[in-house]
Amino acid sequence: MRMLINVAESVVADALRGMAVAHPELTVDVENRVVVRRDAPVDGKVGLVSGGGSGHEPLHGGFVGPGMLSAACPGEVFTSPVPDQMVRAAAAVDSGAGVLFIVKNYTGDVLNFDMAAELAEDEGIRIAKVLVNDDVAVTDSLYTAGRRGTGATLFVEKIAGAAAEEGQPLERVEALARQVNENSRSFGVALSACSTPAKGSPTFDLPAGELELGVGIHGEPGRERRAMMTSREIADFSVNAILDDMNPRNPVLLLVNGMGATPLLELYGFNAEVQRVLTERGVAVARTLVGNYVTSLDMAGASVTLCQVDEELLRLYDAPVRTPGLRWGV
């Protein structure tokens, strides 16, 4: 086991203790597992709460801060958080303007956020929900009915977060989040499996020299397994899989996302190939983000997310953000 941990049981709590000391601008409740921006609730502002299994950092805790999430609820590794965390987060960030739950489409997350919404509404908090389901690789995968939620989560949280920061009302923030999800598509590739602390060994078997096309962010099976391909071939396959499913007439935001163990050197090279395909297919790229944003522990590989934007979505994307994982303009 090549892990920098104490024991598997304390990995999430240890990480939260480390976040707390690294980020005094956040309130990290280690015991109850909720990460909240320190100035919450902000008067008149819609709260944004997301969460999911740990192991995808910086998602979601690293996206808490002005211009993005109000709070995040980390579950155990690759395991949904529980409703109590979500209700606690909603109560911490609600100013009376309501709270939007941003939920990646995994069965456990959906059920727990649904339950939390009911409980929070019982406490008098107005709740809206948006489901992120951008992964075109497969439907009805392990853990998921329908499409999985992956890289688009970053764009949903960023753009809805900017709208909330401006003081836009819950209905509008929710509609924007829904629009961003509908405008987004992703496709991921694994060059190696990841190892969870609890298991201590790879979660699935991917022999060296093979890759999984369309992998999920927990190592769920994709479309097919092939012998190793070049960066160029992987870019062709991934972008074409996305463009088979969307036909952007407007420019797109592009996320070239690392799964965790793939060096930034390789991600930039992959970005060159992805943008070559987009140019060939006539898709204009408005903004590019290259790095590890929606990860799968120590999995090697990458994913591509496109989000079609109009002027208003682009303006909100460009708006200032100050979180541990994404920061500009402030």
Added chain:
Amino acid sequence: MRMLINVAESVVADALRGMAVAHPELTVDVENRVVVRRDAPVDGKVGLVSGGGSGHEPLHGGFVGPGMLSAACPGEVFTSPVPDQMVRAAAAVDSGAGVLFIVKNYTGDVLNFDMAAELAEDEGIRIAKVLVNDDVAVTDSLYTAGRRGTGATLFVEKIAGAAAEEGQPLERVEALARQVNENSRSFGVALSACSTPAKGSPTFDLPAGELELGVGIHGEPGRERRAMMTSREIADFSVNAILDDMNPRNPVLLLVNGMGATPLLELYGFNAEVQRVLTERGVAVARTLVGNYVTSLDMAGASVTLCQVDEELLRLYDAPVRTPGLRWGV
């Protein structure tokens, strides 16, 4: 080979093509392998040039921009860039105020930057140099006479970069860079070896269940190899190795740096342990940075860097910076 590449020979050029499209705010000369901030030369401003072997991204190309480096010269993977790149970079950024070369202490880099300094001075560019040698693990390692330069490079580039941005003269920028290096110490640990594209397999043999204490950023041998330790034990060993060599009376900047393949979840947990030891040893932490900043391709592991700061160094560290790899305040 689990690499997202085309062929080993084009890895650096491919990455530079990908940087060019992702970062329109930089001028990336793919052919000559120089990354320059687009507005260079800036009137009256000292230029800062660094560089080194590729494979440590975001260092150095990802630290080019306002408030940090003026230009970077990437060599082949784990191989020094050549003097021609450095002279070209110096010429591109010199406004007449002179240029500071920031050189990590590896024999090849030192020789090449020395030669480049002579050539640039022949062209009428005033050059100063600062050597970064913060790694307390070993002296006279593979590639190095004396101590290796590692994580402190980030602090040198950030603080000297802020001073240059303010218009401070070359002698002062050089003195600050030297002071930051002298105030800094690092120690790194590998939980796995890394694989270079050219070799396609691990550069050294580190069996699962063992770790290398004091490893270099190219996988050079450290102090000793041991059976796997906990995050708590590794933090004790690393911080104590540093504090055996420095005795900070002022607060420190803390960098908890990932080597590449260690998940952010684990790095935050490690940060909690590092800060526990620092508290026990009476060292105050002024600022904390947790993430992958000075990497070793896909090596698993982490390093700790401390930099003792007075009010002026802290002010310069906090000053705005806008680069692909480090960004705040703008």
